Amino acid sequence: MAIDTAPAPARPAEAPQGRRKGGGKPSSLLTVLTWILALGFFSPVIWMVLTSFKQESAAASSPPTFFFEPTLDQYRAVLGAGAGPYFLNSVIATGVSTVLVIILAVPASYALSIRPVKKTQDVLFFFISTKMLPVVAVIMPIYVIAGQLNMLDNIWTLVILYTAMNLPIAVWMMRSFFQEVPAEVLEAAQMDGAGLLKTLRSVLMPMVAPGLAATALICVIFAWNEFFFALNLTAAKAATVPVFLVSQMTSEGLFLAKLSAASVLASLPVVLAGWVAQKQLVRGLSMGAVK
C-alpha cells in the first residue's frame, strides 16, 4: 500500500505524465469537449424522442418548444393507425431471413475455414462481390420475375431477398470466428469420424456461439432497416415498417409528433440490438476484417 501511494509526492518529476493519464486539467477539458460533441451529435435523436411526446401544436412551433407536458397520445395514434401488421411483416421478414442466413452460412463458413485451399479465396471473393452488386441493377428482373411467379406483395419474397442480402456478410463474419477456433480442435473433431452435423453442434457451436449471436444481430439490423426492396415489391399486404413510416408521411400531411413517435417505434428494436451488440458491431460492419 505504502509503495502504491508514495511515488507521487516522492518523485515530482513524473507529475506531468501522471497528469496526462489521470484526471488532471487538460484531460478533463478534453472529457468535457467529448461530452459536448457527443451530445451535439446525438441531439437529433433526443429531439426526435422529445417531439414524439408532444402534442402536434407544440411539435410544430416556432421557436421550438422545449418544455411541455409529455403525452403518449402520439404513440396511441400510431398504434391506432394500424402499425401492427407492418411490424408483424417486419418481424417475419427479419426473423425468418436471419434464421435462414445462419442455417446457410454456418456450414459454408465452416467449409471455408478448415484447411483453406486456393479456391477458398475465390469463393469468398464471389460472396463479397455479390454484396457489392448495387440492388438497383437487379430490381427490374426481380420485379418482373416476382410478378410472373405471383410473388409480388408477398412477405416470402422479402424473406428470400433479405437472406441473399445478408448471407455474404454472415459467411465472412462466421469464417472469421471459425478461424479463431484452434486448428487441432477442428482436426480432432474430424478424426473422430463424427458426422459433420454432430461435429458442428457439439464441438464447434459452443465455441463460436458469441460470434453466431453477433452475426445474427448484424443480419437483423440490415433486414429490419431495409427499404428499397420493401418499397418496390410490396403493397398493402406485405409492407414492412419503413414503408409504414413513409405512408405516414405522405398520406396524411405532416403530423410531426405522430411521425416522430412512429420513427421512434420503428427504430427502437435495432437501436436496442445495436447497443447490446456494440462490441461486435465493428466486426460485422467490416465483414470480419476488423476485430
Place this chain on the structure above:
Amino acid sequence: MATLVDSHNRRERARRADRGKERAEGWRRRGPLLPALIFTIIVTQLPFVFTLWYSLLNWNLLRPDGTEFVGLQNYVDIFADSTFRQAALNSVIYTVGCVFAAMVLGIIFALLLDREFRGRGLVRTLLITPFLIMPVASAVLWSVSMLNPSYGLVNWILSLFGIPAVDWTSSYPVLSVLMALVWQWTPFMMLLVLAGLQAQPRDVLEAAQMDGAGWWRTFTSITLPQLRRYIELGILLGAIYVVNTFDQIYIMTAGGPGTASANLPFYIYQRAFLGFDIGQAAAMGVVVVIATIIIATFALRLIFRSFDVKD
C-alpha cells in the same frame, strides 16, 4: 508376366480407390458450402443476367406493342441523357462528400474516445446510435424536424446567431441529403478507426512517450501509419454502401427540385418504377455495376490484405 500385369492392375485399382476417396473427401469438404453458394448464385447472379438482357431491349411497360431488340441503343441513349450524367455526378458528390466528411468526424470522435474517462461507454453508445436509427426514420427526422424552414431545429439555432431562415431541402437539396448521410455514416467510420487505435501496440506508444515524443509526433509517426489500413477500409466499404443511397433522397427531396439531387439509384428507380422504361433502367443498372466493380476491386484487395496480415 502375369505377376507384372497383376501388380499393375492392383496399383491401378488402388490409385482409382484413392482418387475416389479423394473425390469423396473433396465433396465432403465442399458439400456444406454448396447450399449457400447455389442460393446466392440464383438470387443475386441470375437476375443480373436478365438485367443484361433487358438492357438490350426497347421495353416500356406502358406501351402495349411489347419488346424489341435494339442492341446497344439504350447505352447510347443514356450517355446522351443529361439527367443521367447529372445523376452520375451527384452519386460521386454524395459518395465522396459523405465518406470524406464522415471519415474526418469519425477520426476526431475516435481519438476523443480512445482515452480513459468518465462515461466513456455511454458516450460511445450515444455516438453509434445515428447508424442504428432506421435510415428512413433518420431521413424523416432530418427533412422535417431538423431542416424544416419554419419550425426546424437547425434554422432556430441559426436564428440565435441572426442568420435568416433557410429552406434547406429546396435551396440546398444535395447539402441537406449530405447532412443526413454524414450523420448516419460517421459512427461507422468512428468504429473502424477506434478499432485501429486500440489495435496499436501499447509498448511502442509507451516507448515513444519515454523517448519524449510529443502527442503530435507520436500521432503522425506511429498512430497514422497504423491507422492507414483502417482508414482505407472505412473509405472503401463506406463508398460501396453510400453509392447505393436511396432512402434519404426518396424521403428528403424525391430527387428534386427537378432532378437536381437525384443520384443513380434514385434515377434508375424513377425510370423503372415511375417511367416503366425497363430497357433504359436496366442499361443504367449495368453501367452502375461496372463502376462499382472498379471500386470493389480495390476494396476486395484491401480486405484480403487485412485478412492476410491477421492470419
